[in-house]
Amino acid sequence: MAKSIFIDTTRCTACRGCQVACKQWHDHEAVPTKQTGTHQNPPDLTPNNFKLVRFSEHKIEGRVHWLFFPEQCRHCLQPACKAASDSYVEGAIVVDEATGIVVCTEKTKELTAEQAQEVIDACPYNVPRLNEKTGELAKCDMCIDRVQAGLIPMCVKTCCTGTMNFGERADMLKLAEERLAKVQKEFPKAELLDAGDLAVIYLVSQPREMYHQYAQRELRPLNRADFLAGLTRPLRNILG
């Protein structure tokens, strides 16, 4: 059954347990960082950071809004990254049939640097990163090894506030709708981000552009990859 993660940002305290646990499970290298005037560090996703808590602050009508966005791959139901890479190297990015998890495989190594960049550009949320050392594309794999072993992803496991939730897609959608209804009482503009298209569903209380650039879906001008993706899309929809 398709799995989903529901991320309720209205409960997030930005403790960054998820960010650190993700690194630990994946045995990622620590990345050298500097203080640049924000708590957000590293500044962006890297091949060694599949999960990054983004911080943004605003003052509106005298009230401070400090927004936290635990960013990761959305595991699109129809992943543009896969469509783009399939046009060059079939099976470089795969969707796990059992869970719907989108995984960058070792075969992404076979993509040229240009092709890899095209795949990255195809992502509406700017998630995949090229690991210069291995030549592979890297991004969140929803801890597929854990999930296949009957465990929950590390970021969900470590979360103590109920921000991160994992389960069957139908259950997560239900939980997301319930939470949305509750949060909307205080924040009428609250919404679920592209929930119909994604396996990772965010609930935000403020307009999405206040969180960060790619909290919004960024649709690119049509390139070769998108074009090819468009051609195969109907067939994929039928296959589910």
Place this chain on the structure above:
Amino acid sequence: MTQHWIDIKNANAILIMGSNAAEHHPISFKWVLKAKDAGAKVIHVDPKFSRTSARSDFHVPLRSGTDIAFMGGMVKYILEKDLIQKEYVVEYTNASFIVGDDYKFEDGLFSGYDPEKKKYDQKKWAFAKDENGVSKRDKTLQDPRCVYQLLKKHYERYNLDTVSSITGVSKENLLKVYEIYTATGKPDKAGTMMYALGWTQHSVGVQNIRLAAMVQLLLGNIGVAGGGVNALRGEPNVQGSTDHALLWHILPGYHGVPTTAWPTLDDYLKANTPATKDPKSVNWWQHRPKYMVSLLKGWFGDKATPENGFGYGLLPKAEPGVDYASMFMFDRMYAGKMKGGMIFGHNPCVSMPNTHKIRAAMQKLDWLVVGEVHDTETSSFWRDPSVDPKKIPTEVFLLPSCQRGEKDGTTSNSGRWHQWHHKGYEPAGQSKSMGWMVTEIMKRVRGLYEKDKGVFPEGILSHDWPKEYNADEMAMRINGQFTKDVTIKDKTYKKGDQVPGFALLQADGSTTSLNWLYCGCYPEAGKNLAKRRDLTQTPMQAKLGLFPNYTWAWPMNRRIIYNRASVDPQGKPFNPELPVILWEDGKWIGDIPDGPAPPMAMEKGTYPFIMHTEGHGQIFGPGRVDGPFPEHYEPAETPVAKNPFSSQMNNPCMKVAKSDKDLLAKPADPKYPIVLTTYSLTEHWCGGGDTRNTPYLLEAEPQLYVEMSHELAAEKGIKNGDPVVVESIRGKVEAIAMVTVRIVPFQVEGKTVHLIGMPFCFGWTTPGCGDATNRLTPSVGDPNTTIPEYKACLVNIRKADKVTELAI
């Protein structure tokens, strides 16, 4: 905590003040958010808007060091609007007690002050007694000398205008907090207060917490579910370390340290065992002799006899009036009065105030032993970038300590839960547990004394010292054992049996216990209750989330202390929806009550506040050295020229170290106009020795920063991310500017006061991350505890031309 973590979910209002709970106690927010889900209001009062504020209903910025003014205003609000929980206040607190004629308060000073010694004669604050020696009371609360009336008079001055002007909090915000929080004064409502070092680390730290407790008593919020005064302790086992007397002023189980004023055990017990003539007062400390003798018997074994005062004479005695707290220990070290020492799990060269002085003091030692997981600024003080190692005569030994996961043991968390942790894997390299180090070092010292004797060998050789360190054996010893066959109430205990609970400890040497509070946690061999993981509970307990079969809580597995105050004198719960205890068929059910006695109104009923001699919650607290009522005094370094509440600028009793390095800026000093407050952050722990050596955490928080308002940054020409120099009268520190809307300028006494905030966890052994923020803070302490005033001092700030401490 009077409560435990889960109980936070039962609150109707949560005041987080003096704490950044979401960042420093992330798990607490699991329960805060559950309370919020159920409709609780969450209020955060703090100098800066933090991750805690982000998840609270609202944040109120407050100038650091003005909590008493803020909370004093709340007391005035409660009394003026008569929002007290009347029956609770009259029956369970000392509001009705009559204070003796000697008590006075004039212009910021209580009666009995000796300006030479900076000390009060606390006898001047005694309660008036009747002919039987019982405190006089007026339950109508009308007597002008009753606590309630004195309280009203004391806080009359804390009006909205004055409080707003000194705290920098708008009147609108003051009223908003007062209104929402005091709504918990209704019998079926509860408010909890969550505090941490933001309240303690002030020259009025203890009185900050006293005032919180007073407000909670007025609102009937102590002993009930979802109430309490909750200290969020700073590390997983700091509650345990306090219980077991990590600090100098107590012995394990909260017995005052022996002094030369009490040369014999009889003297000590006579001076420290309170008596009452009120039959309804439990006066728990009447049992001190049993606990003290059991402790001595535990320490000295067969060498402790009634004839030798159970070895009391072997204990070192402090000089009365001398402060041995670490701040003054380093003062003596700096003065060259110490030859050597051992520092375990502590990084004073980063975490003590006025670190320049601490680092200079270290250089005066002949030898130093440090037990640590990593090399720190303390173990490496001799190669600090500012010193020439060749000129340092100190011989330093670094003993590698293993980490928590590498050893068996216990932690006692903030909620007093005593929880066993199992060794997960073997210690890395040659590292050892600190228990092993202490045991082995002392064994070798004992060997030397046995061989060479030396001065006073019996002080070293008389202990029942373990052959080797074993956490399980230590847990059994802490609980305590019978030293001979004893029959108590028809039950016979054999020599060597575990003592089932502290009610069975004896003053005749027939029992041992290394800490009476923990007696009951290991009630028989093979039954270590700290290992329990059973989640079963009765429906009544489940409603509260008491989990009485999960681990063990001191005292006697009581999860909410003073819970007899959750029921009225007839035994009916004030909040029938969330009862903590219930009197049913002649016994209590629910939580473990504070003693089995029937409800207070019944014959043989008892008062709920069993640890106080009079049995009542202390709204008037004559036990604190700096006054029975909290009073607003400015921090030792203050941006204001005058205290609007009195002509006493600072706490008249505050502790101040006085070496050539202990300089203080004068009030409203134009050279240092900015308030600095210091803090920790989620990603690093204390002095950072552990976490700066954890690469993932250093990645998330790599360098020292200083948070400041956009307004101050504009004034100083500083942009976000700029390197800056922060300077106090004691030293300067480089940091990266974090310019943020989360800090705002304060309007204080008619002028703009800027506040900046810095973490204190960075140090030079981690290259390029910056160095100790505490080079800026003063050696000033609270008079009751000598906790340093880390939270408020004066600095200035400027853009840095070049930096050496930071890699940029």
